[in-house]
Amino acid sequence: MSYIVEINQLNKSFGQHHVLKDIDLQVETGEVVVIIGASGSGKSTLIRCINGLEEYNSGSLVVDGHGLEPHGGNQKALNAIRKEVGMVFQQFNLFPHLSVRRNIMLAPMKVKGVNQADATDTADRLLERVGIGSQAEKYPNQLSGGQQQRVAIARALAMEPRLMLFDEPTSALDPEMVGEVLDVMRELAREGMTMIVVTHEMGFAREVADRVIYIHEGRIVEQGPPDQVFDNPQNERTQAFLSRVL
Numbered sequence: 001m002s003y004i005v006e007i008n009q010l011n012k013s014f015g016q017h018h019v020l021k022d023i024d025l026q027v028e029t030g031e032v033v034v035i036i037g038a039s040g041s042g043k044s045t046l047i048r049c050i051n052g053l054e055e056y057n058s059g060s061l062v063v064d065g066h067g068l069e070p071h072g073g074n075q076k077a078l079n080a081i082r083k084e085v086g087m088v089f090q091q092f093n094l095f096p097h098l099s100v101r102r103n104i105m106l107a108p109m110k111v112k113g114v115n116q117a118d119a120t121d122t123a124d125r126l127l128e129r130v131g132i133g134s135q136a137e138k139y140p141n142q143l144s145g146g147q148q149q150r151v152a153i154a155r156a157l158a159m160e161p162r163l164m165l166f167d168e169p170t171s172a173l174d175p176e177m178v179g180e181v182l183d184v185m186r187e188l189a190r191e192g193m194t195m196i197v198v199t200h201e202m203g204f205a206r207e208v209a210d211r212v213i214y215i216h217e218g219r220i221v222e223q224g225p226p227d228q229v230f231d232n233p234q235n236e237r238t239q240a241f242l243s244r245v246l
């Protein structure tokens with residue numbers, strides 16, 4: 001079995017603060033993994049380690065065959081991973097001075113050398129796909145939060161990622177806009193995209209995840225299919241967490 005993400009015994013500290021503890025995580029191509037856990041448990045740090053936004057201290061981390069060494073250092077692997085892994089954050093992080101279309105065209109042109117005509121076609125096709133084909137000429141601040149997050153997803157998809165990471169993509173949205181973003185993510189999952197999603201949307205997790213992982217204080221303490229984790233959690237920490245959020 002070959003995995004697109006292979007993490008063994010990963011540890012990560014910020015100074016004296018031990019944030020990720022002996023993380024083992026293997027993700028198969030096409031799998032949708034949802035990570036849940038309390039605020040401060042290390043979910044974002046784990047996601048950021050997977051695309052090299054954070055260095056880790058010990059263990060091993062291989063993404064699509066590219067090994068990232070502890071303490072960074074492997075620039076070639078880092079560059080490869082950044083090309084292959086799409087990331088969507090809680091804050092949309094769009095470029096405010098660029099139109100929606102230009103936001104999506106930028107990375108394929110700069111990083112992959114795609115020509116302007118092809119980048120334009122791809123941007124417009126992706127905007128159609130996330131349901132905002134008519135907004136291409138607008139600037140991010142002219143869009144709703146839900147629309148901006150869908151642009152952010154389209155922008156990540158423009159790089160034709162092999163893996164998509166989502167870190168609480170709906171947490172900054174007004175409630176009425178959560179559904180439209182989850183719909184796009186649901187569709188991506190249905191089409192076979194490999195996804196690791198940090199979210200507090202338990203309904204989405206139950207419906208879309210192949211596997212749910214519960215992190216407590218930097219440790220994976222429980223994981224399994226959603227039905228098992230939600231309906232029959234084995235660990236008392238998981239039970240306590242779910243009783244607070246469900």
Ligand code: ADP
Pocket residue numbers: 014017019037038039040041042043044045046
């Ligand atoms: P979560 O996403 O589960 O809320 P985080 O991964 O953001 O948790 O944070 C885990 C812990 O690491 C928290 O205690 C947080 O304060 C700490 N932390 C996160 N990023 C940094 C950083 N850049 N420097 C120092 N501490 C950090």
Ligand code: MG
Pocket residue numbers: 043044045167168
């Ligand atoms: Mg977080």
